[in-house]
Amino acid sequence: MMLYLLPSGDHDWAKELSDKTGIPFLPVDKEPEDDSLRLVLSDRGLFLSDGTLSYQGDFHTLLARVEKNRLNSELLVKAAKPKSFSTGATLLDATAGLGEDSFLLAAAGFCVTLCERNPVIFSLLADTMKRAREEALLPILSRMELYFGDSKELLQSADGKYDLVYLDPMFPARAKSGLIKKKFQLLQKLERPEENGEELLSVAISAHPKKILVKRPKNAPFLGEKAPSYTIAGDTIRYDCIV
Numbered sequence: 001m002m003l004y005l006l007p008s009g010d011h012d013w014a015k016e017l018s019d020k021t022g023i024p025f026l027p028v029d030k031e032p033e034d035d036s037l038r039l040v041l042s043d044r045g046l047f048l049s050d051g052t053l054s055y056q057g058d059f060h061t062l063l064a065r066v067e068k069n070r071l072n073s074e075l076l077v078k079a080a081k082p083k084s085f086s087t088g089a090t091l092l093d094a095t096a097g098l099g100e101d102s103f104l105l106a107a108a109g110f111c112v113t114l115c116e117r118n119p120v121i122f123s124l125l126a127d128t129m130k131r132a133r134e135e136a137l138l139p140i141l142s143r144m145e146l147y148f149g150d151s152k153e154l155l156q157s158a159d160g161k162y163d164l165v166y167l168d169p170m171f172p173a174r175a176k177s178g179l180i181k182k183k184f185q186l187l188q189k190l191e192r193p194e195e196n197g198e199e200l201l202s203v204a205i206s207a208h209p210k211k212i213l214v215k216r217p218k219n220a221p222f223l224g225e226k227a228p229s230y231t232i233a234g235d236t237i238r239y240d241c242i243v
């Protein structure tokens with residue numbers, strides 16, 4: 001994977017990202033014309049592109065969902081039950097991905113640590129958060145902190161540090177691949193399905209949070225065959241809550 005830095009892109013930030021993730025960056029005059037999967041940085045931020053499709057995270061698309069009257073009807077927020085925690089409760093999103101679930105949880109009042117180990121997904125998320133911080137989303141962003149690395153390492157030294165741990169490991173089988181949204185077509189080229197979700201769950205349990213929340217496809221088996229204390233299910237997904 002290469003990060004192409006266009007002349008309008010932020011050189012210092014490209015270097016910072018490259019130093020942190022190990023993704024090499026190359027200043028170029030224009031985006032290459034081949035179909036290789038790559039990151040491209042311009043003054044409009046960072047894009048994942050294969051020359052035909054491109055993807056960039058944008059928390060603005062979630063603004064309607066975080067409006068006061070609507071946020072509490074989000075299945076994720078119902079499952080997390082922020083009102084059962086004290087103000088400023090801490091939450092580790094151990095599978096941050098593109099940060100959309102974290103954004104909803106931060107909007108609901110949690111102080112969220114987002115941890116992502118895939119260098120490309122981390123870069124896209126870091127850029128999404130950077131752009132959002134510069135805009136009207138600052139109050140929510142001020143409750144979000146991003147780490148690069150394997151969340152098992154954070155959890156192993158976290159005894160009691162997090163009130164809630166959230167797990168959304170990628171689920172392997174996707175039978176109706178034709179229905180996958182465009183953005184996932186690109187992202188699925190990056191991350192193999194999580195094979196150690198069970199290990200992640202057992203490390204999360206050993207970190208002694210008050211609650212662990214696991215997102216699953218509605219009819220999937222329990223992660224690690226661990227029966228939850230309760231489940232909140234929607235049409236296609238469910239949240240298994242281990243208290």
Ligand SMILES: C[S@@+](CC[C@H](N)C(=O)[O-])C[C@H]1O[C@@H](n2cnc3c(N)ncnc32)[C@H](O)[C@@H]1O
Nearest residue numbers: 095097098099100101116117118150151168170
């Ligand atoms: C299904 S996605 C999460 C989507 C996310 N909930 C969202 O709202 O965008 C799963 C993500 O977890 C990351 N991941 C899986 N295991 C991890 C681990 N042990 N540490 C850090 N990140 C992990 C993967 O790289 C992938 O980006």
